Amino acid sequence: MPLTLLKCDESIPSRQQHVYIKAAGEDSRDALPLANTDTIPGTLSERGCSFCGAKLVIGGVLKDTIQIIHGPVGCAYDTWHTKRYPSDNDNFQLKYAWSTNVKEKNVVFGAEKLLKQTMIEAFQEMPDIKRMIVYTTCTTALIGDDPKAVAKAVLAELPDVDIFVVECPGFAGVSQSKGHHVLNIGWINDKVGTLEPEIWSDYTINFIGDYNIQGDTFVLADYFKRMGIQVIAHFTGNETYDALRTMHRAQLNVVNCARSAGYIANELKKRYGIPRMDIDSWGFEYCQVALRKIGAYFGIEDRAEKLIAEEVAKYKAKLDWYKERLAGKKVCIWTGGPRLWHWTKALEDDLGMKVVGMSSKFGHQEDFEKVIARGDDGAVYINDGNELEFFEVLEMVKPDMVLTGPRVGALVKKLHLPYINGHAYHNGPYMGFVGSLNMARDMYNAINSPLMKLAAIDLREAA
Amino acid sequence: MKETSAQLVKFFQENTLWQFFSRTWDREEAISGILGGLETLFRGETIPRESLLEKAFYADAVVTKQQLSAKFPWLGTLGAVELSDVFAEVKAELTDIVITKSKNEELSAELY
Numbered sequence: 186m187p188l189t190l191l192k193c194d195e196s197i198p199s200r201q202q203h204v205y206i207k208a209a210g211e212d213s214r215d216a217l218p219l220a221n222t223d224t225i226p227g228t229l230s231e232r233g234c235s236f237c238g239a240k241l242v243i244g245g246v247l248k249d250t251i252q253i254i255h256g257p258v259g260c261a262y263d264t265w266h267t268k269r270y271p272s273d274n275d276n277f278q279l280k281y282a283w284s285t286n287v288k289e290k291n292v293v294f295g296a297e298k299l300l301k302q303t304m305i306e307a308f309q310e311m312p313d314i315k316r317m318i319v320y321t322t323c324t325t326a327l328i329g330d331d332p333k334a335v336a337k338a339v340l341a342e343l344p345d346v347d348i349f350v351v352e353c354p355g356f357a358g359v360s361q362s363k364g365h366h367v368l369n370i371g372w373i374n375d376k377v378g379t380l381e382p383e384i385w386s387d388y389t390i391n392f393i394g395d396y397n398i399q400g401d402t403f404v405l406a407d408y409f410k411r412m413g414i415q416v417i418a419h420f421t422g423n424e425t426y427d428a429l430r431t432m433h434r435a436q437l438n439v440v441n442c443a444r445s446a447g448y449i450a451n452e453l454k455k456r457y458g459i460p461r462m463d464i465d466s467w468g469f470e471y472c473q474v475a476l477r478k479i480g481a482y483f484g485i486e487d488r489a490e491k492l493i494a495e496e497v498a499k500y501k502a503k504l505d506w507y508k509e510r511l512a513g514k515k516v517c518i519w520t521g522g523p524r525l526w527h528w529t530k531a532l533e534d535d536l537g538m539k540v541v542g543m544s545s546k547f548g549h550q551e552d553f554e555k556v557i558a559r560g561d562d563g564a565v566y567i568n569d570g571n572e573l574e575f576f577e578v579l580e581m582v583k584p585d586m587v588l589t590g591p592r593v594g595a596l597v598k599k600l601h602l603p604y605i606n607g608h609a610y611h612n613g614p615y616m617g618f619v620g621s622l623n624m625a626r627d628m629y630n631a632i633n634s635p636l637m638k639l640a641a642i643d644l645r646e647a648a
Numbered sequence: 649m650k651e652t653s654a655q656l657v658k659f660f661q662e663n664t665l666w667q668f669f670s671r672t673w674d675r676e677e678a679i680s681g682i683l684g685g686l687e688t689l690f691r692g693e694t695i696p697r698e699s700l701l702e703k704a705f706y707a708d709a710v711v712t713k714q715q716l717s718a719k720f721p722w723l724g725t726l727g728a729v730e731l732s733d734v735f736a737e738v739k740a741e742l743t744d745i746v747i748t749k750s751k752n753e754e755l756s757a758e759l760y
Contacts, residue, residue, distance in 0.1 A: 211746065213746075214750070214751070408654045436700055447670055451760040458700060460704035462704055462708070464715060465665075500725055530663075549752075554668055554752055557743060
């Protein structure tokens, strides 16, 4: 079937280029939705802003770094509390938010003095923290502040600190994806190669594109430790600023989220000759394949097999219990982009579920090539979906549950459909073997909870 | 395309991520390196593992060979000429899907 115009989109026909229903025998040569393009006027996008992509998704995860948000205070709040990425140092990055709290007078007279004062004050208030990222926002970009010049002035006064500046205001791109890009390229240009790591293993990797949502990184770090592999830098879950400066010394880039961090993997290959190995760190079967490939790369296949055997013995029977009960259940995945292709086949292969609809907020066409290759016939694939489209697709495919974020989740709940938080998880981690089991448990509980059915009863009528 | 080759193309489309690397040159390099390595391994020969890139191709090829051998046992019965024909067809079809006729407008962007 070609790209499809949903009924709700009849007044904005250009949305047809963003919706695809896969027919049997088709592949991405036949149709590929537009993606990473401007949101069309008339559609209510669920996207985030480009600043958010840099700060909330990637930079803000670092566990030892002051994150100065140069803008109105709301920009700080909205990129502080909505992701749950813990750390092993008592969650420093979740406890604090920093903002220059720009006001109208700063817009009129400039905010560089305010920025400098805030940066110095932050270092003084937290004398044990010596690393900082400064982000511009829409307001301070528009008034022409020069945060790199300010950072230089601060460095002259505080020579024992290091500062990275991300100039990516919210309007820099069409979605949060631009923020991923700007931070990736800025980091490799400014910081990679400026520090040497201490190497303790013959087997070194960078793990790229995992942000320790509810402890994903802890799961993966445990696997690599058991295999004797040193993670030079984890981009950026539970990681330090300085570790990311040493990424040039790894022997392999293992990439999970290719959308948010494929850029730095490509640049590390181009500039330092470190190859890129893309894997799925979600999914029970996928994890086995990923660990085998990493083991084969280093010639430590025996360690990979031992780890896999231990994990399979621990979790497979429990996963199969859920598989018996989840088989045939229909799911929609409405997340950012990569989770569509990471999850669709994993849910089908591991649990026998059927993914019937997928929507991406910030994916590129590369993501749609992947998900069309992996996804089922008959499934609906949407780029930058809006609420009316969601309602129409839900009516069309009638899922048993939806994997999505709290915003769309609230919409779904109004229809008395269960949703599981596909961004920050319900009860994660969801990566690795244990993560697959956690995800299956959460989906089982959501589908079988009586709550949604009870919520649909009008007590006035019952009385 | 032969049915046997079509089965392999479907497997690669559904299971591998290297075919979808960011740019045309990345995809060409991965398809050639990994499919070439696979054909060599199925012929019973070894593939070089000197450079980091060769190790990466080897790792993908050797694990994919395990998967293919389990799923398509007929692959193990093919002679060198037949293997060459099958992998040539698979390479041509994958190249057609993810490069030549790909609608991905970013494939030819000069920068990452």
